[in-house]
Amino acid sequence: MKTYRGSCHCATVVFEIDTDLKTLAMCNCSICRRRNAVMARVAAQRFRLVAGQDALTLYQFNTRTAKHYFCRHCGxxxxxxxxxxxxxxxxxxxxxxxxxxxxxxxxxxxxxxxRSFSSVE
Ligand SMILES: [Zn+2]
Structure with a gap:
């Protein structure tokens, strides 16, 4: 398993994940299709926020279960x-x-x- 480091554009938010990156995911829900995201899922114990806790802004909608984060500086x-x-x-x-x-x-x-999973659309 490899460790990957990631960051937002302004590098305020920095994180690390441990993963083999075998399979990625795309989603057609109302937010994922707008941000055009290609994602890798990892268990919480394989994720570390290295920097930028204060820059993370939480966005929630619909059932407000998912927690969507973005950098308040670079978006x-x-x-x-x-x-x-x-x-x-x-x-x-x-x-x-x-x-x-x-x-x-x-x-x-x-x-x-x-999209089908959503209770909004
Ligand atoms: Zn940023």
């Missing part, structure tokens, strides 16, 4: 706590260092039908 979405797995973290793989867009494109992507 980037670095990670969230998913509604389907509140004990896990889903991170924005494009925030990870040392992982090119080409490498990301080669990884299998699981499509999650969050």
């Amino acid at each position: 980037i979405y670095p990670f969230h706590r998913p509604r389907v797995a509140p004990d896990a973290y889903a991170v924005n793989v494009f925030c990870l260092d040392g992982l090119s867009a080409e490498e990301i494109a080669r990884l299998p992507v699981r499509r999650f039908d969050g």
Whole structure:
């Protein structure tokens, strides 16, 4: 298992995850499709917030179960706590260092039908 470090655009929010990055996920729910996120899910014990706790702004909607975080300085979405797995973290793989867009494109992507799961739409 590798350790990846990630950050928001202004580098105020910095985090680390331990993962093999075997499968990524995309979701078609109302927020994921707007932020066009490609995500990697890790268990909470494999996620560490290194810096930027004070810069994280929490956004919630609908059932208010999921916790969507973004940096209040640069607006980037670095990670969230998913509604389907509140004990896990889903991170924005494009925030990870040392992982090119080409490498990301080669990884299998699981499509999650969050739109049907939503109780709003
Ligand atoms: Zn930032």
